[in-house]
Amino acid sequence: MAVLLIGTLDTKGRELAFLRDLLRSEGLKVLVIDAGSGDPGAIEADIPRDRVFEAAGSSLDAVHQHRDRGRAVSDAARGVSRLVGRLIEEDAVEGILGIGGSAGTTIGTAAMRAAPFGLPKIMVSTLASGQTRPYVGGSDLMMIPSIADLAGLNRITRRVLLNAAEAMVGMVRGHSTPDASEGSSDGPLITATMFGVTTPCVDRARARLEAQGAEVIVFHATGVGGQAMERLIQDRLVDGVLDLTTTELADELVGGVLSAGPDRLTAAVAAGVPQVVSVGALDMVNFGPLETVPERFRGRTFHVHNPTVTLMRTQARECQLIGQRMAQVLWDARVETVVLLPELGVSALDAPGQPFYDPEADEALFSALRDGLKDATHTRVESLPMHLNDPAFADTAVERLLAARGKVNK
Structure with missing residues (x-):
């Protein structure tokens, strides 16, 4: 089983690599899902963007041809949700962690809302302190405000991402303890x-x-x-x-x-x-x-x-x-x-x-x-x-x- 790490590698590559390495250092298996559509990311994804858009019934070429960012985000959200759903059906997921601004939050939380109750879900977002109902809905996902924009690693974003990673580690390791049902x-x-x-x-x-x-x-x-x-x-x-x-x-x-x-x-x-x-x-x-x-x-x-x-x-x-x-x-x-x-x-x-x-x-x-x-x-x-x-x-x-x-x- 693995923690799914969702983000757009074209704009959040360094931040996702930082999270990936933190989670792996704690002994967790991590699968990175790239939901981006721009230039290739700085790290390699375990589930690349072409698979994401294919799962949505589209293709990366089609995204590049229509150049409609809103449509690309909608396709990515649909594709990631379907891929995550399949992995959950295969009992291959023990947690979901996403990061992003408006696009990344739309994509990541769409997958989290489709996941079952009780599965650990954390979204680090620039939108987490505003009206979050469209992103949370009836799900039990957790949103963490990023404080600063997720545009580079600095003393603020490192701390926020570190907290998110440690929260995911704690949720995964404590997920099935007897105390959970006390x-x-x-x-x-x-x-x-x-x-x-x-x-x-x-x-x-x-x-x-x-x-x-x-x-x-x-x-x-x-x-x-x-x-x-x-x-x-x-x-x-x-x-x-x-x-x-x-x-x-x-x-x-x-x-x-x-x-x-x-x-x-x-x-x-x-x-x-x-x-x-x-x-x-x-x-x-x-x-x-x-x-x-x-x-x-x-x-x-x-x-x-x-x-x-x-x-x-x-x-x-x-x-x-x-x-x-x-x-x-x-x-x-x-x-x-x-x-x-x-x-x-x-x-x-x-x-x-x-x-x-x-x-x-x-x-x-x-x-x-x-x-x-x-x-x-x-x-x-x-x-x-x-x-x-x-x-x-x-x-x-x-x-x-x-x-x-x-x-x-x-």
């Missing part, structure tokens, strides 16, 4: 989604599942949380899903700031994992401070959650569209899937006397789910005369998930 349960792994306004429900459900011997991982439904959960499910590490807080779907459809992307809700369906889904916090779309809310939403119903978070009530038509989208995805479930509808409210703000109480909008959501899933083979909808945060709702959700898992495990 405190973990031997029971089934269950993922759950939660927001502040659904906390009473999810906390009770988590406690009940843990009492049954399950290990429950709760994801904060802030966009990145949903992405991380979907990725964990894709990696076949999850035995059941308690997706009670699907609020990220509202942000994706309406245009809020906490979208988890268009693939939210799809992983469990694709992986054949039993799940219980509900509509927690679909009464709201998330924005930053009130003054940042787009002009097109002026006049809507808002609730200032705190100085940095503004919530907007979803309207009936939006709720209908969200329900239709959920039904479209969940229709394809191949194992037991239960959709629970809390008829008395979907969040702490959606109750009599609360700012988002709107039975008409809720019913638009519920009707879309009932109508869209009425003939589904493995997905059934159940309406409950209670609020989502009622203890009985959490208890029902747990019972339905345990029953669904029991059917799958027969």
Whole structure:
């Protein structure tokens, strides 16, 4: 097994050679992947650039002919991701380390996001102190700010690269130690989604599942949380899903700031994992401070959650569209899937006397789910005369998930 060292040898050759030699001096096997497209690098790559572009369905000649840097970076990212994926399938990778500016970061993190959870991944980047979500996504990769540009070796870049190399050595050597799993349960792994306004429900459900011997991982439904959960499910590490807080779907459809992307809700369906889904916090779309809310939403119903978070009530038509989208995805479930509808409210703000109480909008959501899933083979909808945060709702959700898992495990 080897540590993959990813970078563009035409611009980062000295820096990559420095890292390679540091890792090898610690006894690690290193494979250097050259994702560059300019002049030949100062060192020889173990996986040269022509193989990278061939893996992307292109060629080095084609890159030189079109002279489009953006296209070259996209091709390199795709090619490196495919090559790394093949090496991982061959069980030949024990860590991934990349360095770069905007291009190198795009290329390196694309490969890291495609790698499974738990595999050590470090990206040394000039962009690591800014908006990193496009690079990290739902992955567990680590980004280290390079401080100075990665243009030569000096007292700053040497120290940063040395720290990255030592971090990779420590992660690889400690990767499979017994302490890594200390405190973990031997029971089934269950993922759950939660927001502040659904906390009473999810906390009770988590406690009940843990009492049954399950290990429950709760994801904060802030966009990145949903992405991380979907990725964990894709990696076949999850035995059941308690997706009670699907609020990220509202942000994706309406245009809020906490979208988890268009693939939210799809992983469990694709992986054949039993799940219980509900509509927690679909009464709201998330924005930053009130003054940042787009002009097109002026006049809507808002609730200032705190100085940095503004919530907007979803309207009936939006709720209908969200329900239709959920039904479209969940229709394809191949194992037991239960959709629970809390008829008395979907969040702490959606109750009599609360700012988002709107039975008409809720019913638009519920009707879309009932109508869209009425003939589904493995997905059934159940309406409950209670609020989502009622203890009985959490208890029902747990019972339905345990029953669904029991059917799958027969």
